[in-house]
Amino acid sequence: MTVKTRLASLHKQVDRALDRWLPSEKTKPASLHRAMRYAVFGGGKRLRPVLCLAAAEACGGKISEAMAAACAVECVHTYSLIHDDLPCMDDDDLRRGRLTTHKVFGEAVAVLAGDALLTVAFEILARTHKTKRYDAGDLVAELARAAGSLFLVGGQVADMEAENRLTKPEELVFIHRGKTAAMVAASLRLGAMTANAKTAKVEAIGKFGESLGLAFQIVDDILDITQTSEQLGKSAGKDAAAGKATYPAVFGIEKSRREAARLTKAARKALEPFGKKADFLHAIADQLLGREN
């Protein structure tokens, strides 16, 4: 199976599982559940859940036993996008070529759909199989840490506060680690934990995620400058227009490209303990750095 076929197959499996976990559009209140599903089934790449599943596999675990964790990280990711797009935050009208959730359902329902997705993520995760080394409490603590005020939410605050002013390199890393790398790393660590991996393996795969996540965000920032809205499926040039703190803004495009390459190398090195079992994770890293949207 080629990497693309494999990714497409996992994507479909994740979508089916998400469809089972989320209340139907008819469940009361219907507007809320429609909004949750609109956002979740909005053409996302399913990067984080696929990484979670691939990590489980690299640690000798089963895809099926990592699926709840994979769905949980995707729900957290989707909630964060809904809230980031709100008028009081990044005020974005388009996401993946479609209207953002608040544009379709109004601000109040968008805020609440985000809240409900964050909440259901923990409900899903709470029902994961426990392994010899890890129970649901360990998984929930892992996800909550990455999604909380020190990383995902904290990164968004730091991102907004860094707008339209000179940003120090360490602030930029704080933002990117929080907004992207921490959740990518947590997705991988959770996958490894569902496979009952030893601490050293969980740490190694987390390091891979941290480097990959930072590299991914730098590439994303570069694409925002070099691509059109059509190519991206979202408003291009938005970062610069909003005076956002990005790698290209702080270091220039060339230096940013080199930093992304350095981080990718570090990511690959972190996978060494997994040998051939990490081939699929390497392949995903290839895809992420070569992408054009």
Next chain:
Amino acid sequence: MTVKTRLASLHKQVDRALDRWLPSEKTKPASLHRAMRYAVFGGGKRLRPVLCLAAAEACGGKISEAMAAACAVECVHTYSLIHDDLPCMDDDDLRRGRLTTHKVFGEAVAVLAGDALLTVAFEILARTHKTKRYDAGDLVAELARAAGSLFLVGGQVADMEAENRLTKPEELVFIHRGKTAAMVAASLRLGAMTANAKTAKVEAIGKFGESLGLAFQIVDDILDITQTSEQLGKSAGKDAAAGKATYPAVFGIEKSRREAARLTKAARKALEPFGKKADFLHAIADQLLGREN
């Protein structure tokens, strides 16, 4: 010890525990952590955490082992108030006699402080002691269900959608159960679970919470009409002005009072299996129905 002294003592213990769980105001991003603490230490009655602790005690458990769950439910409650007060929702400037979180920190930080409090609630809960019958996964699933799209979040959506139109009695119950009773019941059930209570006891104490929560909300709705802003410590008459679906609006004040009394009786009946051990829970119910703010 009188009931008032006991409540004050538990209130202080909860505050101290919350202070330990929440990141300091100096932790980066400082604005986020200041906003979280502003909302949490904003003069709340700590009703839900006290009920959680009292439930643990009624089931023969220790206050100390229920404290994490008690803090978790208070974080969820606080997050829901921050988001409910937002301009796109109830647009409230005052809460417990102080400016609401978005009035002090801006809308974006308020949304994110709510998000972070919801997230940290699950992190705290994930670290609760497991008992013979219940592990962290059971507790997290319990809280997530009550806080999710079918109850807390769903209730807020239904509440907004019921504004300025005729509301059916069953819609009213859906709103009140979601916005108040489900979380009150979950607080009690979680307390019982930390005490390793048998399923029948968890169910009974949950029924107490459900009836008490509905009665509490009806009393709250009545106070909004009959008291001044000064007496309430928040804008009075707001429900009527906003065309909110409330018991007094649908049934009138007298019938609402009778319904509150009927529910209180049902609540007390649910406590029968606990005998004298539930004295404190009965006393809390007395306080809640006799209150004037």
